[in-house]
Amino acid sequence: MDTSISLPKTVYAIQHLAFEDLGSLEDIFYQLGFRVRYFEAGVDDLSPALNYDGLTIILGGPIGVYETKDYPFLVDEIEGLKQRLAANKPTIGICLGAQLIAHASGAKVYAGHQKEIGWSQLEIKAVEHNSLSALENTEVLHWHGDTFDLPRHATLLASSAIYPNQAFSIGNNILALQFHLEITQHSFEKWLIGHTCEIRHAGLSIPQLRQDNLDYATQLENKCSGIIQSFLDNINYSKV
Template identity: 70%
Template structure:
């Protein structure tokens, strides 16, 4: 499997806010499509190359909040660069915190939700023309967040959950924001369970049950995630041709 011939850059840039929250299963599909992957660490690396990149940049999750700029001042630069990126409509995917950053950069409010949403459940795939998340109908996905956001102006709502109505949105063909974790890999969730143990215990999440759900659902999600990403990349390639 190779990427379509086009002028679209063959490197995917990914911004991490937490070392173990990487591209997960998505990294494999990028390699299969002929792309390279380069990571940037928020708070440590200069994010300018990633957020000024003309190709696809993916902003990953993390435990901090968009509005915690006093404690994490690097967020101010990240948000400013992201605003410039989105104004240029450069190809961007945000996952969890990344989705919240996109919402904020587009002028929407991001705030603490009324409860933690941690665990596997299905989405309500909203009616939208050529909804890119249509393959996820009846497929449980992993939720792991406490904050939520309002829908930005000009955004199309793609999915909701039973707890939060705004789970995913798209702006044009190039900007995709996912509150849930499309990238989770079947063989790597254990590092999340270890690293987030304090959050899980505080939220009274049954760790063994979460592990079992991962074993039951993650492989199916990987297949659907690859289908979604391949479609997204195909659209970008067509636009660049």
């Protein structure tokens, strides 16, 4: 049975950076009959998104979960997320969003030993109902410097060659992705512009990142619909 039909038909998305939006996932949700509403972290009141009974997606950004003195809005975002996770409300976190879920679940989030920026394959774990199984032998986009320990009671879904904790689930309703599932081929140039300082500081080649995007992004986009549908199918939905 497709449990997604019981969900409220709007997806709420918390955005921390203008060009890090839902990307390819937005069209997928539209095709599934959902609407999308964005909330801007640091500007909007996030409590409607964090208290929402339906699906809330927490997107990426270049700040760290531990930078609460510089970005005080994180305090309320983390507290609201703790309550959301405790209530087992359907939640997806991407990159910073995954780190926030890990932190709110009691795990340590910290600066990694190196930046992981670029395209590479994941090691998909052989666990039951792994919604990421379609990503076997598929390049995905990594763009982070922080990493996290696996939260207690979480199931590890994927690792990379650099960092062991790339994706995890907590039950059926909570999914955390350190990598960027949502990237689209046509929007990648915005990332190259917006993250130019980070790219140059890491000594990476912008032309190579651009070429890798052309080589790999379409295949990733084609896998996204099945992954999202798998997650929605497995949600245990009950209105809180």
